[in-house]
Amino acid sequence: MSKLSGFPEFLPADRNAELIVLDHLRSVFELHGFASVETRAVETMEQLTRKGEIDKEVYTVRRLHAAEGETVDVLGLHFDLTVPFARYVVENAGKLEFPFRRYQIQKVWRGERPQQGRFREFTQADIDIVAKDELAFHFDVEIAQVMAEALSGLPVPPLTLQVSNRKVLEGFYLGLGLAEPTAVMQVVDKLDKVPADKIAELLRTDAGLTPEQATACLALADIRTADTSFVERVRALGVDHPMLDQGLDELAQVVAACGGIDGVEIVADLRIARGLDYYTGTVFETRMAGHEHLGSICSGGRYDQLASDGRSTYPGVGISLGVSRLLVPLVAGGLTADRSVPSAVLVALVDEDGRADSNAVAQQLRSRGISTEVAASAQKFGKQIRYAERRGIPYVWFPATADGAHQVKDIRSGDQADADLDVWTPPNIDLRPRIKEQNA
Amino acid sequence: MSKLSGFPEFLPADRNAELIVLDHLRSVFELHGFASVETRAVETMEQLTRKGEIDKEVYTVRRLHAAEGETVDVLGLHFDLTVPFARYVVENAGKLEFPFRRYQIQKVWRGERPQQGRFREFTQADIDIVAKDELAFHFDVEIAQVMAEALSGLPVPPLTLQVSNRKVLEGFYLGLGLAEPTAVMQVVDKLDKVPADKIAELLRTDAGLTPEQATACLALADIRTADTSFVERVRALGVDHPMLDQGLDELAQVVAACGGIDGVEIVADLRIARGLDYYTGTVFETRMAGHEHLGSICSGGRYDQLASDGRSTYPGVGISLGVSRLLVPLVAGGLTADRSVPSAVLVALVDEDGRADSNAVAQQLRSRGISTEVAASAQKFGKQIRYAERRGIPYVWFPATADGAHQVKDIRSGDQADADLDVWTPPNIDLRPRIKEQNA
Numbered sequence: 065m066s067k068l069s070g071f072p073e074f075l076p077a078d079r080n081a082e083l084i085v086l087d088h089l090r091s092v093f094e095l096h097g098f099a100s101v102e103t104r105a106v107e108t109m110e111q112l113t114r115k116g117e118i119d120k121e122v123y124t125v126r127r128l129h130a131a132e133g134e135t136v137d138v139l140g141l142h143f144d145l146t147v148p149f150a151r152y153v154v155e156n157a158g159k160l161e162f163p164f165r166r167y168q169i170q171k172v173w174r175g176e177r178p179q180q181g182r183f184r185e186f187t188q189a190d191i192d193i194v195a196k197d198e199l200a201f202h203f204d205v206e207i208a209q210v211m212a213e214a215l216s217g218l219p220v221p222p223l224t225l226q227v228s229n230r231k232v233l234e235g236f237y238l239g240l241g242l243a244e245p246t247a248v249m250q251v252v253d254k255l256d257k258v259p260a261d262k263i264a265e266l267l268r269t270d271a272g273l274t275p276e277q278a279t280a281c282l283a284l285a286d287i288r289t290a291d292t293s294f295v296e297r298v299r300a301l302g303v304d305h306p307m308l309d310q311g312l313d314e315l316a317q318v319v320a321a322c323g324g325i326d327g328v329e330i331v332a333d334l335r336i337a338r339g340l341d342y343y344t345g346t347v348f349e350t351r352m353a354g355h356e357h358l359g360s361i362c363s364g365g366r367y368d369q370l371a372s373d374g375r376s377t378y379p380g381v382g383i384s385l386g387v388s389r390l391l392v393p394l395v396a397g398g399l400t401a402d403r404s405v406p407s408a409v410l411v412a413l414v415d416e417d418g419r420a421d422s423n424a425v426a427q428q429l430r431s432r433g434i435s436t437e438v439a440a441s442a443q444k445f446g447k448q449i450r451y452a453e454r455r456g457i458p459y460v461w462f463p464a465t466a467d468g469a470h471q472v473k474d475i476r477s478g479d480q481a482d483a484d485l486d487v488w489t490p491p492n493i494d495l496r497p498r499i500k501e502q503n504a
Numbered sequence: 505m506s507k508l509s510g511f512p513e514f515l516p517a518d519r520n521a522e523l524i525v526l527d528h529l530r531s532v533f534e535l536h537g538f539a540s541v542e543t544r545a546v547e548t549m550e551q552l553t554r555k556g557e558i559d560k561e562v563y564t565v566r567r568l569h570a571a572e573g574e575t576v577d578v579l580g581l582h583f584d585l586t587v588p589f590a591r592y593v594v595e596n597a598g599k600l601e602f603p604f605r606r607y608q609i610q611k612v613w614r615g616e617r618p619q620q621g622r623f624r625e626f627t628q629a630d631i632d633i634v635a636k637d638e639l640a641f642h643f644d645v646e647i648a649q650v651m652a653e654a655l656s657g658l659p660v661p662p663l664t665l666q667v668s669n670r671k672v673l674e675g676f677y678l679g680l681g682l683a684e685p686t687a688v689m690q691v692v693d694k695l696d697k698v699p700a701d702k703i704a705e706l707l708r709t710d711a712g713l714t715p716e717q718a719t720a721c722l723a724l725a726d727i728r729t730a731d732t733s734f735v736e737r738v739r740a741l742g743v744d745h746p747m748l749d750q751g752l753d754e755l756a757q758v759v760a761a762c763g764g765i766d767g768v769e770i771v772a773d774l775r776i777a778r779g780l781d782y783y784t785g786t787v788f789e790t791r792m793a794g795h796e797h798l799g800s801i802c803s804g805g806r807y808d809q810l811a812s813d814g815r816s817t818y819p820g821v822g823i824s825l826g827v828s829r830l831l832v833p834l835v836a837g838g839l840t841a842d843r844s845v846p847s848a849v850l851v852a853l854v855d856e857d858g859r860a861d862s863n864a865v866a867q868q869l870r871s872r873g874i875s876t877e878v879a880a881s882a883q884k885f886g887k888q889i890r891y892a893e894r895r896g897i898p899y900v901w902f903p904a905t906a907d908g909a910h911q912v913k914d915i916r917s918g919d920q921a922d923a924d925l926d927v928w929t930p931p932n933i934d935l936r937p938r939i940k941e942q943n944a
Contacts, residue, residue, distance in 0.1 A: 185545060
């Protein structure tokens with residue numbers, strides 16, 4: 065029995081760390097009024113292959129003993145949460161209230177070759193705001209703020225939220241007199257992998273730009289500022305276009321709104337275009353310090369047509385966090401929780417006849433929200449304490465005996481003292497598992 | 505675009521009801537020290553077909569463009585959470601602490617024909633306690649108590665937790681002098697579908713029982729008590745066997761321990777055998793009042809060999825709640841939450857220039873844990889109130905103007921009053937979505 069490559073699973077303490085992350089994300093999303101949606105794991109192949117380009121990564125699903133004549137390969141596992149959400153919006157449009165804010169935290173599957181940072185099954189956390197016919201720009205700002213706030217509370221290295229705006233790029237190219245801005249964008253988008261002089265050459269040979277135009281495009285892509293000063297730097301390139309004006313204004317609003325968030329630096333980065341996706345305005349990517357090789361761990365943007373049912377279109381803005389892409393390498397590097405169980409207290413067992421008493425103590429503690437388990441067997445107290453220690457349970461409770469009061473021991477400090485069963489509560493910080501200090 | 509039969513999805517308010525249920529289950533499981541485990545959705549077909557009987561229900565998974573020569577149908581979606589958990593235990597045995605309590609709340613898939621109460625994708629919530637080599641009987645009692653407590657807090661019709669014990673049945677049959685107790689159990693197990701006189705006939709013709717033996721078996725299966733008086737009734741049948749003694753003692757302990765739980769009646773029911781599963785002691789089934797046609801919505805028991813790796817065996821006791829089987833029909837019947845969003849407050853917008861002020865109000869409320877959204881546009885206040893109403897948001901906050909203080913309106917009562925932004929908090933009951941009173 066060997067592990068399946070590309071399908072990560074966590075041990076209990078690591079799963080507790082993941083739960084801390086997922087709970088935090090959910091909490092921030094809900095504080096901002098995002099409703100939970102969960103869609104089925106499968107979509108029709110027609111739905112999944114609509115975009116065309118990703119079909120080779122789809123896992124198809126069929127009944128092992130499909131009936132004679134039963135059409136095969138009609139269903140596949142979803143490879144992201146955007147396609148199912150678009151389908152859900154159209155399918156339920158009459159019953160949803162727009163603008164509709166939703167978060168969705170689910171597994172997705174891709175039949176890719178497993179490699180570092182790429183999995184065949186992984187968890188994503190998406191937020192989107194979708195409207196009918198029109199979606200005001202302030203929702204772009206909101207999406208950026210909510211995800212920045214969510215990222216800010218994560219137990220991860222510093223993050224950089226890179227923001228750009230397609231209208232800045234396209235308006236700039238149009239202002240330069242280029243006929244096919246999208247083609248130019250797709251060339252410039254390769255700057256991550258291809259050296260700038262090679263890009264300049266491609267812009268001249270493939271996209272038909274003059275050397276001056278190519279130089280201007282590269283100068284634009286080189287602009288990166290942690291505040292709104294990018295506006296002046298773009299202006300200094302001397303290009304004018306109404307779409308450029310609008311894009312700069314939008315991008316400045318997003319950057320200004322997301323400043324000063326702990327652990328998340330916001331950067332206007334005009335290299336970011338997300339060339340192959342159908343974004344029409346704001347675009348996001350996110351890098352994690354020391355893990356740049358993972359690529360963007362949180363990406364998204366504005367799309368003027370998330371979905372359409374023929375009569376109405378549904379514009380949206382959203383961003384998707386790759387929870388597994390973020391966590392699996394961090395857990396491999398030592399990120400974990402301080403316990404493998406939720407329990408804050410182990411109630412010791414004097415002898416097997418005392419199990420009812422120990423159970424009653426545990427139930428009393430649980431009634432105050434304290435996660436508690438009772439020792440599995442009446443071993444010597446030293447062994448029961450080690451039982452707690454191995455699981456990271458911080459407190460051991462010794463039930464009252466004929467000779468004495470209830471006592472509770474903090475097994476980290478070794479302190480043991482009388483305790484009142486009706487009022488004793490651990491400090492808040494010990495109530496639930498938390499992220500373990502590394503190198504501690 | 506039509507909905508896929510057998511793959512239920514919830515609208516946001518219904519999903520909020522589901523979240524209330526899932527959060528409650530998780531909370532009870534964690535209070536009792538059960539650790540969360542999440543396993544991958546796929547298992548090898550070898551693993552899934554180990555038991556042999558269920559293979560026709562498996563969904564196989566393969567890459568749409570599997571490489572030339574790539575073995576096909578090696579993976580399938582899990583059809584329960586027991587098979588993956590058994591695999592997880594053996595795979596990680598060296599890193600787990602035994603006895604190991606785990607809960608697992610995940611989707612499972614079965615390629616069955618969809619029908620009422622049966623789905624192709626559904627959510628299960630399982631708890632199990634597993635040990636290495638030996639698992640003390642008190643864990644059977646614990647599993648029953650924890651699930652009864654979890655069921656007790658659900659917004660569902662009254663539940664009956666039916667408990668039996670294989671040792672009672674097998675010991676009784678052995679005491680009657682029957683050579684093949686398992687064969688008898690499998691016949692008696694059909695009492696749900698087949699009339700008693702037909703069962704008596706089958707016991708005589710197929711299992712070779714005397715008329716007296718068949719009558720005794722049916723008399724045993726007829727015993728059903730809400731307390732431990734079943735022991736006397738079994739004794740009155742005049743059969744003796746050490747295994748019967750042990751089974752009666754175990755069953756009495758479980759029944760005695762689970763009495764007096766609100767909304768969950770515990771019944772010792774000697775008709776329950778779960779004939780086709782590999783249980784060896786305690787067995788559980790659960791019926792919901794008014795929904796008996798759904799069958800058992802929560803089942804499980806003791807298995808002396810959950811898993812084995814050749815050197816060690818891992819006995820376990822567990823119970824699995826069919827969350828979707830329970831909720832989907834109740835939601836279809838009107839069970840839902842009082843809101844389609846998590847938001848407790850909608851902050852109104854005086855005009856678009858006031859958005860920053862309204863955002864600041866919202867952020868201040870969020871900092872106290874109050875889920876808050878800001879109106880999408882500066883419509884007339886009446887329209888903004890209706891925006892909240894349509895989503896079930898109970899409060900609308902009107903930011904302070906030059907002329908006056910902040911005000912908050914409870915849109916259910918219509919009461920509107922000045923409010924202090926630094927301290928105002930809704931009553932606890934309004935903080936989060938809750939189950940909507942039906943017919944209210």
